[in-house]
Amino acid sequence: MNGGSPGPLDGLLVADFSRILAGPYATMLLADLGADVVKVEGPGGDDTRGWMPPVRDGVSTYYLGINRGKRSIALDFRDEGDARLARELSRRADVVIENFKPGGLARYGLDHASVSAGNPGVVYASISGFGAGPGRKVPGYDLMVQAISGLMSLTGQRAVVPREATKNRRVNVLGAQIVGTTPDRLWQPTCGKIDAGMLLEFVCADLAGLPGGAAALELAADGLDGQLPGWARSRPCTVVLDNASAHTAKAFKGRRKQLTKIGVELFYLPPRSPELNDIELVWRQAKYQDYPQRAQTSTDAIGKAVDQAMNHQRDRIRQSATNRIQAA
Structure with a gap:
């Protein structure tokens, strides 16, 4: 003591x-x-x-x-x-x-x-x-306890379209929620797995707006942004990651300090944290409300449906911001 x-x-x-x-x-x-x-x-x-x-x-x-x-x-x-x-x-x-x-x-x-x-x-x-x-080698994580005890069944399950063909059809989405006086949403659909390199490129190119994306990060962090046409440091931005493997990946090694210098702070939210639940609520809304049709037959069709759902979300955010400004 x-x-x-x-x-x-x-x-x-x-x-x-x-x-x-x-x-x-x-x-x-x-x-x-x-x-x-x-x-x-x-x-x-x-x-x-x-x-x-x-x-x-x-x-x-x-x-x-x-x-x-x-x-x-x-x-x-x-x-x-x-x-x-x-x-x-x-x-x-x-x-x-x-x-x-x-x-x-x-x-x-x-x-x-x-x-x-x-x-x-x-x-x-x-x-x-x-x-x-007998279960001594099972890790004592919250989700394991929920699954083994049956508590997880209370959360329900996603409805699956009968006979839906899912082979070779996958679209993941990199997305960001922009808050402040001009809220917006940015996203980038991609086929297959999202890796740390793609995430870093999205942060640099789409969020920080760096011409050349991640390749220009070192130049911008060294204070030579004047040599990058059409780019200057903007207001700080916070990026929340919910993927531990991406957060610790080699692609980000040594890059956090560089990102901080250009106004981008990286944070990691562990699974099941209250803050992450709030963020995932937005994505669940896009997935289950704005993306109702679940039987597309091609990757291109899924990509278009995802873009349409995200556009609905973006329009909703922008309209909400306009209403707040008019009310003020």
């Missing part, structure tokens, strides 16, 4: 090998009661460091909230030197808490049998979604 008299767990050393929520929340409570908690993170840090916004000093407030009062060290268990440090920490600890997949720490000598052999008095807690039974 910070300040005041020592807490009831003062002097207790806790080795925290847990991640995300359940384990970190448990060790947070121990830290609040005065224990010395050493949080061991992988080389990339706990996943929740990237769950932003909200953010404070460049770190997710979600991470800060459930990891307060702890010390932290980054160790790569695949490196023998780092694994040795982790084993030494567990040997000295009074309490070890982990939430790896069952058996996941055995290869590093950090499972209960290995730790208790060198530290007989240790309190060793393993946290898993489904205990040590």
